[in-house]
Amino acid sequence: MTSSMKIPGIDRRYLYVLLFIIVSIPLLNPLKLPIPIGEHARRFYDKVESLSPGSIVIVSFDYGPSTRPENYPQSVASLFHAKERGCKIVVLAYWPSGAPIAEEALRESTVFGSDFPNIPEYGTEVVYLGYVPGNEVGMQTFGDDTATAKGIDHYGNDIASLPLMQECQSAADFDVWVEIASGTPGEQQVIQFVQGRHGGPSAVPILVGATAVSVPGMMPFYPTQISGILNGLAGAGEYEFLLNVQYGYPYAQGPSLDAQSLGHVLILLFIVIGNISYLLTRSKGGKS
């Protein structure tokens, strides 16, 4: 057997170990590779940056712990940016597993602090509604009439007693809908059941923080129905970098992006070697 024919027989577990080592190197010793800012993240940033103080931003946490490494940095950065712009923020989750993550993101020291919700601006500048049940139906109901979809906030306060919720009676009252999503219900459902019913993209602009897996599926909606996209961990890193330049926000995803770049190079090498091996094997008359 020639050396080229041996390659397909490599135990896949060696490749896992190699990937583990390659990814670990930049995490332990960051390489500080340059980060080009993509158009999608730039548009996301520009849209939030264009909001005037007092605008109302809704941030929907529609993901669970399984995609937390991608979605959580996007969520915290979005909250930070909206707060820095002086926007009023309404936070909710259409996924039960998104609710505790949302609360954690709000308490992150760079956003509202560990005392959240015991802060003076709660109810006037920020409201956390918690889990809104009903999936698509809950989403549509909330878009039509916020008070019908949720009677109390996450802490048991009556919606009618929260001044901010009196300002936003329906989806048309929100200046931007930030959808941090990793499945259903997610961005497609917001487009279908909220944006489509309340005047289209000009009335309800949607910004999406998505997992990399789901981004190809949402590209047909960009840039008309979706105004900006944060594409997985890379998108979160780009957004953090932009916030770092403007507001001094910690650029924490740098080592992760280095690790991801090295991981991708390794996988590309695997693909090239695998294809060369396949072609050599076929040219020698072996099995494909």
Added chain:
Amino acid sequence: MIEDVLALLFGVFVTIFIYSFLWKENPLSRAVEHLFVGMAAVYTLASMYDAALSQAIWGSQRIEGGYYIWIIPILISFMYFFFFTKKYFYLYRYPVAIVVGIMAGMMICGMIQSNFLAQIQATADPVTTPLVGAGVWEWSGGNIGFRGLNSLIIIIGLVTSLTFFFFTFEHKGVLGVSTRIGRYFLMATFGAAYGSTVMARISLFIGRLRFMYETTQVEDTYSVSAWWILPIAIICVIVMALWLRSRPEKAPEPAPATKPEKPKSKG
């Protein structure tokens, strides 16, 4: 504080145990898998129960505030439990029919508006998909490039990909060329989806590695680093692997003998 440290320890062990699946399926990875499914199910159930209460009972515009109309959805939802009775099973069909009817009505309207009409409108719109105009064929820089070229690729990709699924005529001549181009577009799309999937999976792996390598702040004054637990967890997996190897392998059970079928008599 101690619960935070325990949570950290638990997180590291669980991460290593679940990744040991890459070596092969083993009792540790299976245990963690079952734990995850069980916890997710219980958490979802508890969240739903809590949400149902907050949705229908508490609040000034709910039963608490005198809006007794919320009793109706509660009663309808209780009809789901007739699934467990034989005599009144038919009553279970009413909430199912209501849910299916609502969803079908919502989906048809939403899909036609957002996924069909709006998509056609965006493709035909000279603002979003320009082919002519000032600066359309000039280099816009960065990720945008030539806007006109992007529009041309979108239009060609759309038309040729649609012809790939056009089966009224045989794919020959002009239609054959179009379907072939459409197939390349589809393959490029699947390739992009595959690449994105790889990217997402590596991101999740990086997330777990960062959790283990980096120092986690517990409260304001105390911090704990998880990396030193990593070798302990790996040793656990190795011990388990050695234990599995030391066990005598079970002989495969013989397949149950099948009875020869009797020839069916005609007539």
